[in-house]
Amino acid sequence: MRRLLRILLYGVLGLGAAGAIAGGLALAYAFFVLAPKLPEPERLRDVHYQEPLRVLSSEGALIAKYGQKRRSPVDYEQIPPRVSLAFIAAEDDRFFEHPGVDYQGILRAVAYVIREQEFGPGGSTITMQVARNFFLSREQTLLRKANEMLLALQIEQVLSKEEILELYLNKIYLGNRAYGVAAAAQVYYGKPLDQLTVAEAAMIAGLPKAPSALNPLRNPEQARARREYVLDRMRAEGFISAERHREAVQSPLTAQRHAVDRQVEAPYVAEMVRRRLVERYGREQAYTGGYTVYTTLQGERQRAANRALRAGLRAYARRHGYRGPEGRIPAEQADDPQALDAALREHPPYGGLEAAVVVAVGEAAAWAWLRGGKVVEIPFETMAWARERRSVNRRGPAPEEPGDVVAVGDIVRVAPREDGLADFEALPEAEGAVVALSPEDGRIRALSGGFDFQRSPFNRAVQARRQPGSAFKPYIYSAALARGYTPATLINDAPVVFQDSALEGYWRPDNYTGRFHGPTRMRQALIHSRNLVSIRILRDIGIRPTLGYLERFGFEPGRLPKNLSLALGSNSVTPLQMAAGYAVFANGGYRVVPDVIERIEDAEGRVVFEGRFPRACEACRPQRLLGEAADPRRRLDPLDTVPSAERAIPAENAWLMTDMLRDVVARGTGRGARRWLERDDLAGKTGTTNDQRDAWFVGFTPDLAAAAWVGYDDSQRSLGARETGAAAALPVWARFMAGALEGVEERTLPRPDDLVTVRIDPETGKVTGSDHPDAIFETFREGQVPPRQSTSGGGRQGAREELF
Template sequence: MRRLPRFLVYGLATVLSLALVGAVALAGLYLYLSPQLPSVEQLRDVRYQEPLRIYSGDGELMAEFGENMREPLRFDEIPDRVWQAFVAAEDERFFEHPGVDYQGLARAVLYLVQNREIGPGGSTITMQVARNFFLSREQTYMRKLNEILLAFKIERELDKEQILELYLNKIYLGQRAYGIGAASQIYYGKPPEELELAETAMLAGLPKAPSLWNPVANPERALQRRAYVLRRMHESGVISAEEFADASTQPDTAHVRRVRPTVEAPYVAEMAREHVVDMVGAEAAYTGGYRVHTTIDSRYQEIANRSLRRNLLAYDRRHGYRGPEGTLDLDDLAGEDDWDDALRGVRTLGGLRPGIVIAIGPRAADDGLDPEAVEEADQDADAADDEDIVATVYMGGGDTVALDLEAMEWARPWVSQEAVGASPEHVSDVVSVGDVVRVEALGGGSFRLAQVPDVEGSIVSLAPRSGALLALSGGFDFRKSQFNRATQAVRQPGSAFKPFIYSAALEAGYTPASIINDAPVVFHDEALESTWRPENYTGRFYGPTRMREALAQSRNLVSIRVLRDVGTGTTRDFLDQFGFPRDRMPDDLSLALGSAGVTPWELTAGYAVFANGGYRVMPYFVSRVEDGDGNVIQAAQPSLACEQCGEAAHEAGVLEDASVDESSDVNGDVLLAPTYRPAERIISAENAYLTTSMLQDVITAGTGRSAQRLGRSDLAGKTGSTNDLQDAWFAGYNGDVVTTAWIGFDQGRSMGRGETGARAALPIWTDFMEMALIGAPEHTLRRPGGLVTVRIDPESGLVTDSSNPNAIFETFRSDQVPDRDPDAERNGAGGGSDDDDAPLF
């Protein structure tokens, strides 16, 4: 046999030796690095970074918190066409290689030799999974080697579908979108199963360079990348020639579509966010995919927002126009583009859009924005009749509205909180060209000049039997101020606090017919550090007055005498049961006039006791919190106001049988059976009934009479106003809903003459309750046993009979029925039958 030339033998030996050394080196390197590689087992129980989501009680999205937008999907939820597009674009040999594509790797090595730097190529989908879950993005040899070794491990322990699922849920696709689920929503506003072929190809082109080929930021380059993906799909046989041709000609409709809440409840959402952060910490809260289900009723919330804003704006209009938010020199602005730039930093607040007055002149059929036409309109303004003159307001994006004199007739100039100037006679009396103003849409294509109110307010609504929060707004607009006046503003409630004083009096032996003298009084109270001469709001004195009438008419002097007789110490002990902070309850007679410090949330919870028959329920707003896997990690255990909780709970749908479904509904609240708790009774049913009866008189014959427009007989409540009219309140309820409205300035200044609870706050309450109770049957407290109704003389408060022409009916505890009026006996008025004198139940 012919021997090989010596140089070939040496050459072959050298190659084999180098190969052996290389293999040993690689084996050694693997043995060295392998123990340091992370466990692929982590991928079987992966936790994606998902935002915190807040929902209403009826499942509507209220808010999202977190930087990364992600909607994880199982592989069987991802359409074939979607994953095929990504495979075609990113790794055509994905189903053939063992985690590393040697052909692609060879190309990457060639690039390294030629350019002496790490370049593109060679990275498979499996390698991207290894990098995205376990490694950094730094371009080093060691990182690349770890990536390769991890890819082999991943391929050994996971199948191809599992790897694709991880990849398609983790990959960054621009615009804060991680994964195909989020990207399809953000770019096209639809789930992956509804994507068109062209849209799918556009998204599949993003992983390599999400910013460079982004259809929003770089639409031309994005279309080039889409064409590449479609071509690869066609060449690999995934799509037909017809599909390729059709998709290639489709225009792209991508734009950023952030997930918009369907319920506007930012103050409640912030409360829920803080709740979860307190539970799990900030980092976990914003990335753990937690879901908070609140008790908010989306319909009630919408009504609350609208009622509060409408009446804050109504108050603001009563006190005049403070002028434009700014003034621009239109000579320095070239036209629409510059106007858009000027408006870009001015937010819409409370539905009031900002705009620029670009012309004042005759109403025209065509509101074109030709600068020459604008100038001519200004020149013609003086020549037209006043009713034909309009202010043309540019609203951005090429839109304009025309405001005539009627749209700004309210805009008398603000002089002080007590005074406004003369009504405008011309449009030019109110606005000028260049003014930055607000516009309110009234519906039906009509608009009105507006301004963001300085005054603020809040509204809180609870379910009185369980304390579930139904609706809450802590201000005119969360973007204007994040201070939550419903839960954080400690204000004086004024006369809205009197029901608690009178309830304490009932507990101490008073009756609704007790006579108290409404007369001048001077107190030398050391706690008040001065001589105190309290007065009624009217400045008048009314003499002997029944307690029922005194509450209905909000008589201050009667309330003071009642508190003095019962005692401030006894009354403060009584108030403790309602949950009012004792350190904010003054230990002096000013307590009778509402000098305590309470939040609207606290006051609403207090009124719930009267509404539910005497039980203290704990207000709550979170029904349950779920983790990223949908497991309930916290569930509400609300207290339930009922005489016999077992029977009442069954009637309401909360069964004590532990085998029932885990969630049940009570007044709109989610409870986990059988974890409801009986509420604590803190006042007797008789006390709650009599207090409610007196508060109904506030609406039928007292300071809350304007609520009669609702046409319901089951409403009870109380107005409240404080010194210098700094605060205005109305708190009221029926058997299903208890609601408190407050209005005032954050700085604690006067709202102006006549701005009492009846004028400023009650309209918020009535607007809300009118809509909230549409279609709801009347629901009043059931009259408890132990009460009797008899005729009394309204002057003396004593029992009389039907022959007394002034007699009225009053209700008492059976052991507190007053004596018969001796004057009625002497005047022969006692000739009625026994039936006439019998209690009426």
């Protein structure tokens, strides 16, 4: 017996010695072989997270985020204690006690391996997870675990516990592309960190163990059980009271999928910016480099553009009748929630219009099932417009009751109202664009490239090249002023036939009304958009000189037709080009180059790119004359450093064109704008192309130049009879400007000194006296004032080339 005990004792001592030797060898291997190969923990002091690209308005409101990882890094001080303590309770309750490696956790992990014959949970501290997440792979090997432990010990020597916890809470993956607690708070609850409840914090803290399996959006019951475990741990550790624990456990699950907290809807601009960033930095760096792009957009004006365009397109759709439901389900399925929701998945919301399935039809209303199970009432008065569409110009009889419009099972469009009702609507087939910029410097203030980006990402504001029609005439008239014409010059508005090889034979242009008015002053011709006058002007001043002149407004001569059809806007332009061209008139004659990027900041907030916006103003020009020696004693005026925009046309020309275009709005084809905006500083021009394929209104004040276009993406498709620029595009422009100019005082640019105003005879265009009963005032450049009308001659005299 004594011998057996001696043998056992020697065996134990031998095993202990062997263990000690093995442990010593392991430690030696760890510190002399593994440790030198590990990365330096000091690198954690300069961590660069993979952050998404953010696009903001000029005020800093979020427009869009791009990137696979949704992350919003926060400082430790910004993390509420209930959030950090929830993670500590769930992941590492001895975090503030151990040196980076917790022997209790290791023993639990070893026991699991022996019991289950596989690697499992229980061994990693928060510090070890930081080491793995920032430096190591996720492969489950003994070597990786050893490296993880060594790194954790080193990290604890370099960083404080608070710094380690900050790194962990910003890096950890929490499901649904959310990295870090701030992103998770937004993804699951649509709120910032400091607004999370204890129950919500516990739900997020339960996710690192299995972000997919425990996700509240995918597996709510498993997520609830995990939340209760975290709350129990918080109560056991004394992080929350018994009462707070009870309230949190009883709290309902409120997690939902929240999209990016977009504050300004401008997806077409966001896509423009995204492409620019990818071109500049490459796709990977653009999406993960944490760049923040401040655009020139102004939030309220962008919202006004979205509202105006959608309202205009919906109004156009109503004018042309109801095309019928988007789809149907069998009437017997109208009381099956699963069938209803399944049908609506194929019809996403567009432009504020929700898809709905009609579930009941009454005498004065219909009822429809919305996505998510809400049933709304659709009053019949909102259906009164829905006459059957038979063609673009023909509609059926007016409906007399809801059953004339819809039937049970129809999939229709509605616009939900705040009072719980919904208006009957239809998705418009026609498209459009609105773009507005500052005439002073070219900053784009609003841009909407279509009814809805998700339905069609084609950006019509900058990509659609369409014929501008009569909206192009002001450029021709400006060229005429430069060649000696005046607003009082008489041009004959009469039929004419041209034989032009470039136009393939004979061309018989006509006015829109089909009528002719004889000798017409140039101002009146622009006010009433007389086509034949514009053609005669272009023929007189010459096509080649005009092409060169149009380059001053930013148009490329090579893209312009080299024939007289140019006078009627037969060329192709984008809405942005038209708005930029009219800005030359609005700012007194300077050409501005539109852009949408104000500046780009990197992840550290450093400005890495700044937009250049030369200003259109005389005051911006350096005060020193060319060739004059600089006075070193004089302090530079701040304005000396502001680049000045290039002058495109003389100030007198711009003022006269603006004055005539204000008359277009006051009493011409653009007078509908006055019904929307009671302002006297509006100037602009309508445009309509053959067969009403394109409808335009382009206009401005000194503070904003904007273009509105409406048409079908199929350029051969007509909008329909009477769908002119005044009918289809002007209401869009006017509605937008009414919102965009709210609170902006009326103003006009000062009149240049070398302009004079005199009385003229409206019939002859010549100067007359105050005793003339029909005399009107007109403005001329000095040296271009017409001669005084003789008392004996009368008649129309002084017209260009004897009225052609």
